[in-house]
Amino acid sequence: MLDSISFFRVVKAGLTNFARNIWLSVAATMVMTITLVIFGTLFLLFILTNYSLSTIKNTVDISVYFKSGLGEDQITKIKNDTSADPKVKEVVYVSATDAFNNFKIAHQSDPLITQSLNELNDNPLPATLHIKTYQLDDYPAVAQKLESDQYKDFIDKVNYEDNRAIIDRLNKILKFIIAFGIGLVVVFSIIAILVIFNTIALTIYNRKEEVEIMRLVGATNWYIRGPFLTESTLYSIFSTIISGALFVPVFTKILPKITEYVNPQVNVYSHNIFNFWYLVLILFVLAMVLSTVSTMLAIRKYLKI
Amino acid sequence: MLARLLAYSLTNFPMIKFENVIKTYNNQRALDGINLQVHHGEFISLVGLSGAGKSTLLKLIIGEEQIDGGKILIDEIDISKVKKGDLPYLRRKIGMVFQDIKLLPKATAFENISFAMEVCGHSKEKIKEEVPKILELVGLEKKSNSFPHEMSGGEKQRVAIARALSHRPVLLLADEPTGNLDEVNASEVLDLLLKINQLGTTVILATHAVDLVNKIKKRVITIEDGKITMEQEQGRYRL
Numbered sequence: 001m002l003d004s005i006s007f008f009r010v011v012k013a014g015l016t017n018f019a020r021n022i023w024l025s026v027a028a029t030m031v032m033t034i035t036l037v038i039f040g041t042l043f044l045l046f047i048l049t050n051y052s053l054s055t056i057k058n059t060v061d062i063s064v065y066f067k068s069g070l071g072e073d074q075i076t077k078i079k080n081d082t083s084a085d086p087k088v089k090e091v092v093y094v095s096a097t098d099a100f101n102n103f104k105i106a107h108q109s110d111p112l113i114t115q116s117l118n119e120l121n122d123n124p125l126p127a128t129l130h131i132k133t134y135q136l137d138d139y140p141a142v143a144q145k146l147e148s149d150q151y152k153d154f155i156d157k158v159n160y161e162d163n164r165a166i167i168d169r170l171n172k173i174l175k176f177i178i179a180f181g182i183g184l185v186v187v188f189s190i191i192a193i194l195v196i197f198n199t200i201a202l203t204i205y206n207r208k209e210e211v212e213i214m215r216l217v218g219a220t221n222w223y224i225r226g227p228f229l230t231e232s233t234l235y236s237i238f239s240t241i242i243s244g245a246l247f248v249p250v251f252t253k254i255l256p257k258i259t260e261y262v263n264p265q266v267n268v269y270s271h272n273i274f275n276f277w278y279l280v281l282i283l284f285v286l287a288m289v290l291s292t293v294s295t296m297l298a299i300r301k302y303l304k305i
Numbered sequence: 306m307l308a309r310l311l312a313y314s315l316t317n318f319p320m321i322k323f324e325n326v327i328k329t330y331n332n333q334r335a336l337d338g339i340n341l342q343v344h345h346g347e348f349i350s351l352v353g354l355s356g357a358g359k360s361t362l363l364k365l366i367i368g369e370e371q372i373d374g375g376k377i378l379i380d381e382i383d384i385s386k387v388k389k390g391d392l393p394y395l396r397r398k399i400g401m402v403f404q405d406i407k408l409l410p411k412a413t414a415f416e417n418i419s420f421a422m423e424v425c426g427h428s429k430e431k432i433k434e435e436v437p438k439i440l441e442l443v444g445l446e447k448k449s450n451s452f453p454h455e456m457s458g459g460e461k462q463r464v465a466i467a468r469a470l471s472h473r474p475v476l477l478l479a480d481e482p483t484g485n486l487d488e489v490n491a492s493e494v495l496d497l498l499l500k501i502n503q504l505g506t507t508v509i510l511a512t513h514a515v516d517l518v519n520k521i522k523k524r525v526i527t528i529e530d531g532k533i534t535m536e537q538e539q540g541r542y543r544l
Contacts, residue, residue: 006426213407216367218397218472219424221390305389 006223014230017203025235028199032239032290035188036283040247042181043282044274048258049177051273053170055263056163057136062143063159064129068096070154075127078154082131082146087138092130099125126156136164193294196235200228200298211303221305228303232295236287244280251276318381320345320476320507321366327374328361328531335361337531338375343509345475348502350518351511352542353528359511362528363478366509367399368392397425400469400477400506404484406461408453414440414464415449421468435471443467443497459490463497476507483514491517518542 018025066075075093083091094102100123107113133139143160204211207227214224259273321343328336336358343349351359364370365377368384377384379395387395408417418439419432427435440446443463453461462482469477479498483491495517502508512518518525518541525540526533 003426005428009423209407210409213409213420214424215393216396216401216407217421217424217468218393218395220393223424223426 006220007226010223010226011230013227014234017207017227017231018234020206021199021203024199024202025231028196028235029238029242031188031192031195032235032287033242035185035192035290036239036243036287037246038188039185039286040243040279040283042177042185043279044247044250044255046174046177046181047274048255048262049170049174051259052262053167053174056167056170060132060136060139060161060163062129062131062139062146064131064146064155065126065157065159066128066154067156068126070127074154075129078151079129082129082142085142085145087133087135087142088131089134090132094128094130096123096125096127099123099128136167189290192290193297196232196291196294197298200232200295201302203228203231204298204302215305224305225299225303228295228299229292232291233288236284236291240280240284240287243283247276247279251279319343319378320347320380322378323362323375324378325375326365326372326377328358328365328370329373334531336365339531339533341526341533343507346502346505346507348499348508348521348523349510350521350523350525350540350542351509351528352513352518352525354513357528358531359528360480361531363401363480363509363511366476366478367396367401397472398475400466400472400474402462402465402469402477402479402482404481406453406458406465406485408461408464408468410453413450413452414445414456414467417453417464418468418471421471425472439467439470442470442500457490458486459493462486462490462494466494466497466501470501470506474506476509477501479508479510479512481512482510483512483517488516492520495520515542 064078066078072095079091079093082088103125104114104117107117131142133142139160143158146155146158211224255273319342321341323339323341326336326339327334339358339362351362353359361370365372366379366384368387372385384395409420412420415436418436422432422435437446437449440449443466445460445463445467448456448460448464451460453464456464466477466479466482477498482498483494486494491514498508498510499521510521522539525535525537525542527535527542
């Protein structure tokens with residue numbers, strides 16, 4: 001399409017275009033930046049909500065506390081009965097001794113608890129089963145079965161927290177973010193396209209003479225279009241840099257806190273829920289799509305080749 | 306296609322052939338059944354009143370306008386079938402100058418010519434080497450660093466001709482190049498066109514300047530209302 005000399009000259013002409021109408025270029029870059037920031041914010045909200053949802057779904061389980069003094073064989077029988085249920089994904093057995101040890105280890109730094117534990121002659125913690133099902137909707141049925149008369153003599157308590165209301169609400173929020181977000185992004189994308197379209201149209205008008213001469217002396221079509229595409233690529237690059245910079249504090253300060261709040265088990269140092277550079281890449285791709293579309297439209301309408 | 310264009314001078318067939326060419330603007334016939342052959346090395350004066358169709362004819366040759374009927378063959382190639390993307394390469398073989406000159410106002414004579422070479426991908430070294438030679442050919446070697454507003458009309462037109470020559474075209478189309486010039490400047494430009502023709506470039510000069518045409522004494526084609534009404538070898542301007 002273009003050899004390296006021509007490519008260099010096209011880029012140079014694009015830079016000149018950008019600099020010649022510096023205030024127009026600033027305006028176009030700003031509108032693009034606003035669009036990218038809105039998109040990026042909504043995108044992160046979406047990711048965050050989605051992440052919270054899956055984390056909460058993961059934490060849902062049924063805890064079964066056995067009465068004390070129960071034989072291992074009886075517990076194993078109940079465990080096997082439960083595992084046999086096709087709805088059940090996983091059953092984990094924690095014996096009373098294990099539970100006690102775990103508790104001790106978890107609170108070893110708390111002298112009050114350690115001291116109280118040492119004063120105990122007996123293990124106050126019961127043996128426990130932790131059950132997960134495949135489907136969220138299956139928890140109530142499995143819990144109900146364990147609460148039935150059949151197991152009344154062995155099981156002290158079935159603890160099941162019904163998180164479905166929260167999950168439903170999060171799902172609704174997610175849907176809202178998607179609908180509202182798409183609407184907002186579309187509106188701002190259209191504004192960005194219109195502003196860039198007009199900016200490029202004005203540049204084409206300013207360079208009318210030059211373009212006419214280029215055409216007459218046999219410049220190829222891409223050589224003539226190139227500077228305008230370069231100009232709009234510069235808008236994309238600058239707006240991506242600015243919006244990316246605006247997201248840096250979000251990634252270093254805000255996101256880790258939210259992630260830790262939602263899921264305390266996550267190692268703060270290990271990862272953010274989303275890679276910063278992926279976000280930058282997505283923003284750049286969006287910017288390039290918007291600016292290329294509007295520039296091609298302006299070229300088709302105003303650049304006579 | 307380029308290779309065939311380059312082979313112009315080695316061939317016997319006409320460089321340009323119009324076969325019953327029709328061009329319409331808003332249902333008005335600008336060109337109405339034009340038949341014309343231009344041979345290699347010719348100097349043709351295309352005469353007629355304003356609006357007779359001279360400019361339209363030239364624009365069709367460089368593919369800036371599309372014909373509505375008939376056929377135009379350049380080096381036996383039907384130019385209505387040349388792809389839009391290939392037109393620039395055709396234009397590099399055809400130089401064109403205009404009445405309104407069309408120089409970049411903020412660029413010197415040198416820069417105006419180098420601009421044309423740049424956009425066609427010539428290297429900086431080649432440009433530095435070629436531009437002074439072309440300026441010398443048109444007799445403006447001393448005006449290399451002058452801006453258009455510092456030059457006379459004739460000098461500006463000679464820069465435009467130099468620019469058109471920068472690709473070493475095989476054909477030079479001049480559309481009223483002396484239209485805005487006084488007699489002295491006009492005859493300077495004409496002399497330059499004749500010189501270029503002598504060096505082997507085919508020239509088509511569209512004009513309505515009676516004196517000039519009578520001085521040239523080469524082939525004259527008269528157009529009236531989009532039709533060729535007269536063809537004379539070594540002719541004079543008659544209307």
